[in-house]
Amino acid sequence: MSHFAIKPLEDEPDLCNALGALLIETVASGGSVSFMHPLPLDDAKAFWQDSLGAAARGERVVLGAFDGDSLIGTVTLLLKLPPNQPHRAEIAKMMTRVSHRNRGVATALLRAAEQLAIAHGRTLLVLDTAVDDGAAPLYEKQGFQLSGIIPDYALKPHGGLTGTMIYWKRIGAAAAA
Numbered sequence: 205m206s207h208f209a210i211k212p213l214e215d216e217p218d219l220c221n222a223l224g225a226l227l228i229e230t231v232a233s234g235g236s237v238s239f240m241h242p243l244p245l246d247d248a249k250a251f252w253q254d255s256l257g258a259a260a261r262g263e264r265v266v267l268g269a270f271d272g273d274s275l276i277g278t279v280t281l282l283l284k285l286p287p288n289q290p291h292r293a294e295i296a297k298m299m300t301r302v303s304h305r306n307r308g309v310a311t312a313l314l315r316a317a318e319q320l321a322i323a324h325g326r327t328l329l330v331l332d333t334a335v336d337d338g339a340a341p342l343y344e345k346q347g348f349q350l351s352g353i354i355p356d357y358a359l360k361p362h363g364g365l366t367g368t369m370i371y372w373k374r375i376g377a378a379a380a381a
Contacts (some may be wrong), residue, residue, distance in 0.1 A: 224248035236334035327378035
């Protein structure tokens with residue numbers, strides 16, 4: 205297993221390039237993260253600039269996993285939700301470099317995001333993942349419960365429809381109750 209560090213990310217040019225490259229790699233390898241293949245680098249960087257801007261405003265936390273100086277994974281914890289949902293957060297954009305998959309990177313990112321959600325007073329986490337080639341086994345291993353599957357929810361990066369699986373998990377004080 206590789207040793208890696210996880211930390212919150214800020215809007216820095218080199219970091220946007222690394223995040224953009226990770227997003228492009230994820231989409232090219234079939235990852236269903238809201239984008240279609242081929243994904244232009246400018247579009248990927250613009251997404252991350254917007255996302256990191258939202259993080260700077262406290263609307264989300266973007267975590268990065270690093271192997272030395274190399275970004276090898278990321279996950280986003282969405283915190284800005286409607287006024288009737290102050291108790292919940294959402295996990296989004298979970299990605300690990302193809303070269304670093306199955307080494308515990310995604311698990312560590314998910315656990316760090318969960319701890320941040322608890323620190324922000326959240327008691328419920330939700331997420332979704334594609335039926336085809338999604339990360340359902342990872343989420344289930346981490347205690348997420350499947351609510352259901354919505355068929356034909358989105359296009360896969362290389363075309364064709366896939367369903368999405370909706371998951372939830374009680375955390376913090378709610379998990380202990």
